[in-house]
Amino acid sequence: MNKSKIWFDRPADRWEEAIPIGNGTLGGMVFGKVDIERIQLNEDSLWYGGPMDRNNPDALEHLNEIRELVFAGRIREAEGLAARVLIGVPDGQRHYEPVGDLYLDSGLSDANVEAYRRELDLEQGIVRVTYSADRATYLREFFSSYPDQVMAVRLTSSLQGSLSFSMLFGRGSVLEPTPWSDILKHPVGFHAYLDRIGTNAQGDMIIRGRSGGEGGIRFCCAIRMVVEGGRLVDTGRQLRVEQADAATILVAACTDFRVSKEDMEAECVRRLDRAAAKSYEQLRADHISDYRSLIGRVELSLQGNDAVHSLSELPTDLRLERIRAGSEDPDLVGLYFQFGRYLLISSSRPGSLPANLQGIWNKDMLPIWDSKYTININTQMNYWPAESCNLSECHGPLFDFIERLRVRGRETAEVMYGCRGFVAHHNSDIWADTAPQDVCITSTFWTMGAAWLCLHLWDHYEYGRDVEFLRQAYGTMKDAALFLLDFLVEDPQDQLVTCPSSSPENRYVLPNGESGALCYGPSMDSQIIRELFGHCIKSSEILQEDLEFAETLRKALERVPQPAIGKYGQIQEWSIDYEELEPGHRHISHLFALHPGTQIAMKTTPELAVAARTTLERRLKHGGGHTGWSRAWILNMWARLEEAELAHDNLMELLRSSTLPNLFCDHPPFQIDGNFGGTAGIAEMLLQSHSGEIHLLPALPGAWPHGRVRGLKARGGFEVDIEWRDGRLLSGTIRAVRQGSCAVSYQGKTIELAFSEPGLPIRVEANHWKV
């Protein structure tokens, strides 16, 4: 009964205990309260304000001066000048806002119910709440349907005519833990951010409002109550259901980001009409089949040595407590993995915006870090599992976003730097804003956001080998490379480096004891450039176009620094082997080449791999990994270094120290990147393909002696199933999307497989490698 379920035996008291649902655009957090149910609602395109031109017109004329100051070691002055002329004006981008909260006031008391249960069914993508009270058993189901673009809430009772409740909508600040009855009965600011609430001729509740700021985005939310038995009373402020057998609530929402403001209400009602024309069973079945077509591609089962089958009978928050107390629970790791895939399916679907810092789930009018796109690690991490975990369609919203960045980023490149191509700094927002964000020396003056994002285009090609996709994506990759070609300058060693820049978001210490952040040629930048230029060169070979440009890139690459080893035997973070101000910094930017990059690998660059290991040890010794995403990155890096136990320790630490009761990643506070990084890391422990071969079980820890995984993806267009027992490979099954061959390695030995027919599986066992 509990297989593939995250479940709790009590309602959520706090938002961080609620369960997320979503269809890429329309998201909800389900609290499961009996007395007053709360579903906190989001629509991915509801953001504060309109687009702004923040490109700083003073930047270009001061660029050379800043560069000269950096090269002369006059860092203080360089930083002072940059903080005046290289910042965006205004210095901040737009932020994400919630739609509001839907409340269902049943009049029952939480205290009087029995057999309470709240669950997320990961096989169906449905949240359920069940309980008994007064001889009746109640069931609520919640999901956000992608095919029908509505959220559905279904309430039933086993006792005819026993369902009575009021539905209210609020948009204001909710204090937690919340005496919700107070909110509903003595509402202060309950409708603080609404323009209109009322019913249309059909009896749908229609809510309209708009975010603040110039050109603030307008939204409409329409809610229909379909009642079976009993009656529906419209009291203006609320819809009241009396003595019904069942009720289905359908929610539609849109904004004028996608729909004209005149048409928003009609569009919402159209969606409701279409969904209501189906029976609830049909609506649900269509949701499940859509969701299953994605979630069902990968299955993971991890088993420890002791057969602790009964652990799934424990509520998920208690299982997490056990882990915190030092116990193992491989099955929960499997759930966590699938939950990460669930979150990507729920927050990033074709047509939606990319998953932001909180996916799509945000309750605050001014959320932490604006709940936007931080592109010096966080947004990229969101998409780490997209390809390897067989959800490549969910990667699409990021590609659409990159195209929009390209338009805005060309302007920023030209106005601020006098360069061709396109640039993005370390943040962006709904408007694909590319100008610098904040006035923060450690992060603001970093120009590699677009280049890094473009590596995702190449990855998508690598996993799927769709040449048509590459043909379209190449121009974008080239544009990112063009910016860098123009932006690179000669350093004192005659190398080509970025300047000014920083190693996100660390500082170095100068020999005179002063600290700085602004620098030239931080290792991460050169690593990203090597990766991007390399992919552009390969693309031009595959596509047989632009060979001259490829030659220019090749020439430039000869002068772009390679990863260097510093005085501690570590990978150098800056082009000069400075001391780090924070040796335990959460960002480990200089190991980009190890992960997600591919320039440092066990097989191809063993010396650099040793240095990468030293770097990680050093970061960890000084307290690194203290945020959720940092821990998740470390997990992926240890997996790449084939350090199974260290990867596993860090995964467990992610669960122990950086995971909320509902399994959301805790930066703190909630930030979704660690969920996605954690999911990708688990896949990376079982299968790798970054070194030109498919590597089976590269980092299998002792805690998972038995298990199997079905449907992981490998670069080159392969799908892989693996089964193991007693820590040893039983079988690997590989399917290819097209004819061809691949190298498959296990425990240091490699064999070649030839695929004569696409889709035809080839099965291998450990003795094929004679290990």
Ligand code: FUC
């Ligand atoms: C970067 C990180 C922070 C946080 C923020 C959203 O600035 O350094 O830890 O994740 O982005």
